[in-house]
Amino acid sequence: MKPSIKALILLLGVFLTFFYTTSLTAQSRNFTVVIDPGHGGKDPGALGASSKEKDIVLSVGLKLGKLIENNHPDVTVLYTRDKDNFVALNQRASIANKAKADLFISIHCNALDRRRTSPQGVETFVLGLHRSNDNLDVAKAENAVIMYEEDYSVKYEGFNPNEPESYIIFEFMANEFLDQSVQLASLVQNQLVTNSKRVNRNVRQAGFLVLREVAMPSILVELGYISNKHDENYLKSSSGQTSLANSIYNGFREYKREHDKKSFVFSNGNASRSSAGSAGTAATVGGKEYRIQIFASDKKLENGAPEFKGIGPVDHYSDGSLYKYTYGKTGNINELKGELREVKKKFKDAFIVEFENGKRVK
Ligand SMILES: [Zn+2]
The missing domain is CATH 3.30.70.1070 (Sporulation related repeat)
Known part of the structure; x- marks a missing residue:
């Protein structure tokens, strides 16, 4: 009997050490951000005269991830894709939801029909009902990616990206994360305009399916119009991509700073509330x-x-x-x-x- 008790104690020791180390790791990395470069693989996204949306957003996304990893040891960075492959839209959301991520940043480029003169500039979206047809057009174009997926109508419960009626679901929606999403969107948009000197097309709301599916604060950044000559030259240049990644990073850093301040107050507040509760x-x-x-x-x-x-x-x-x-x-x-x-x-x-x-x- 005695040796088996010894073995049991040894096993318990090993278990405790393991438990201690894993909980330490969990503690030191307590914030997760998911970076979502749009499109990829068979889906090129919007097409410029000499570049593709999928390549630009992947490059900016990877640069952004590196900046966060290098400067925030407490943050885990996950990518919905880190190479040129196709990822279904609900798969992107499920990566973020499974990881119980704290933030979701989707990166895209805009384009306008060739028949019209293309505007230029950056816009940052949060989930909501479009207030203008322009915003609806952007959402339609981005949501159309699901048509690359088999059974999209079943998977997204009859959602048809091209039908305005499909967007009614975005009207009556409780969005628990709207305040935080708007906060991050404003910080990022402000940096893109002041730091990267982009034309300001403001923070906007529209019905993006990918944002609808994630259960956390989320934004979708349109880095510029690939259909505009000036924007495209900037978007495809390595210096442009670095600057855009830097600007999104700066916005993230400010958001994270605010978040850390609040969560400190929040945990203190909780402690005092529960003691009041015990007084009945x-x-x-x-x-x-x-x-x-x-x-x-x-x-x-x-x-x-x-x-x-x-x-x-x-x-x-x-x-x-x-x-x-x-x-x-x-x-x-x-x-x-x-x-x-x-x-x-x-x-x-x-x-x-x-x-x-x-x-x-x-
Ligand atoms: Zn896109």
Whole structure:
């Protein structure tokens, strides 16, 4: 019996050492960013006079990844592709979701029909409903990649990239990550304009399927118009690609700095909240309350509107030009968890938001 106990202790020791080392590694790399160079392989993306979107975005994506890896030992960089191969759109999203990534950066180049004079400049997109037909056109062009995939209609639940009706799904959508996505988009766009001296075509919203599928803050950068002679010359030059990667990196670095500051405050805040909870005060301590956000829209809707799918009474609060619709109101977050499960059957992206003195804080 004795030798086997010894063996057991030895085994336990080995196990503990292993556990200790792996948890240390997990701790030292606590932020994951996924870089998604668009297109690849049989899908060249947009075509310029002498270059292809797939080559430009891969080069910029790899440069960006190196910058992050070299400067942030605590960040894990993953690529949806790091060579010239075809990757299905839902596969790109699943790489990010499986890794529980903290950020998703999709990189593309724009193009305009040859019959029109091409504009030039950079734009950074976040997921949402297009506010103009231009934005819808960009989303249509990028979403058309799924037509390279077999069974795309089944895989993407009947989504047809060319039909405007398909884009209605983007209208009634709770986007938990919109605030953070807009923050990153603004930082990156600002750097592309000031550091890389690109023409500013602003931060915009449109219905990109790839962003729809990822469960984290995400942006889609259009580095420039490959159909414009000046932009193309810049995009295909090595110095242009380096500068673009640097600018996206600078935006990322600022975002990460803010994120680190907030997560420090957040973990401290959590600690004090749980001690208040143990004192048995579930009521709205300090004016705190929780609601279930079901979706956001730029339309003002009345209670009982068909868009709410029978859920009510519904409240709303304003955020910029958006109405954010919520259901339920309580000081005890646990009371909402069962409700959330029910609401999610109708609005799968619903989530709990926190208010303090009538203002949303989380
Ligand atoms: Zn593209």
